[in-house]
Amino acid sequence: MSTQAWQEFVVHVNVIDLHVTRTGGDKPPLVLAHGITDDGLCWGRAAKVWQTDYDVIMVDARGHGRSSKPDKEEAYTIDTMVADLAALIDALGLQQPGLIGHSMGAAVAAQLAAEYPGQVGYLVLEDPPWSEQRDALSEQERAVMAADWKQDMESNRGREASEIIAKHRKTRIDQACPSWLDEEYESWIIAKKRVSPQVMNIVATDWPDWRVTVTQLRCPTLLLYGNSNLGGIVTPAIADAVSSLNKRIQVRCVQGTGHCIRRDDFSEYIEAISYFTNQLTTHGSSP
DSSP states (O other): OOOGGGGEEEEEETTTTEEEOOOOSSOOEEEEEOTTTOGGGGGHHHHHTTTTTTEEEEOHHHHHHHHTSSSSSSSSHHHHHHHHHHHHHHHHHHOOEEEEETTHHHHHHHHHHSSSSSTEEEEESSSOOOOOHHTOOOOOOOOOOOOOOHHHHHHHHHHHHHHHHHHHHHHHHHHTTTOOOOHHHHHHHHHHHOGGGGHHHHHSSSOOOOOHHHHHSSOOOEEEEEOOOGGSSSSSHHHHHHHHTTTTEEEOTTOOOSSSSHHHHHHHHHHHHHHHHHHHHHHHHHO
16 A cells, blocks of 8 residues: 555544544554654654554644644643543544554653553553653743743744754764665654744643653553663663563664664664564553
8 A cells, every 4th residue: 555545634622622543443443642743644654554454543743844833831731631532532433543653742642542441452652751850840941941942943934944854864963873865854854844932831831750650551652662771761770660660561672773763763663563563462452
């Protein structure tokens, strides 16, 4: 199946419209939740692999992609995004879909699975923003960080796409980070141009305590994390804490990757998730 067969539509939930791209077919549903400033089509490369076995559903979170972009800063919190995604799953009539999230999307996915335990079949978390460093920030420090990032986003609007990509590539080279394929940059830069700077308010807000969230997870869960020296957020200490708090959660470090694991080592990322979902099938769970 080519991407030309993918469906695109809008679902109205919680007084906003969420844009959805769906591969379709009579297959198990797999919902993908992107990171902050990305959008649904940033999953395109992975969706091309997964569409063989799954009905892949890529959602633009509020403020991102072609979804509604509320002007009010208070519209952007983990709680509102959890409510959006839960309502979308209900609206589409999905029965315990698999749920994969990256970064902000991983935090949203984990919180949804914790609050709505019967709604998610299984969970994959790609480097969620679970950090002792962030936990220690004051409200004022978080606000300053959000303001700085918002300013960066605003300045990018006036720059050529080629300039933004060249700067990002150079930064990765300087930091000895793995390079990305051009295909990844194509969707990445479109998302950066479409996102509302208001989404950065989520950085300033209070987040649910990830330790409590972890203890509440009941569905099979895989946590993937990379190397902190390459930009990864989850550290070995955090990963160990997750394992201790909930024995249902499998934890796997993908060496040589940073925060964007699937972009840094796509084959290892796909293999790790395939191994996890194959285990569910072998043990009689419905992936």
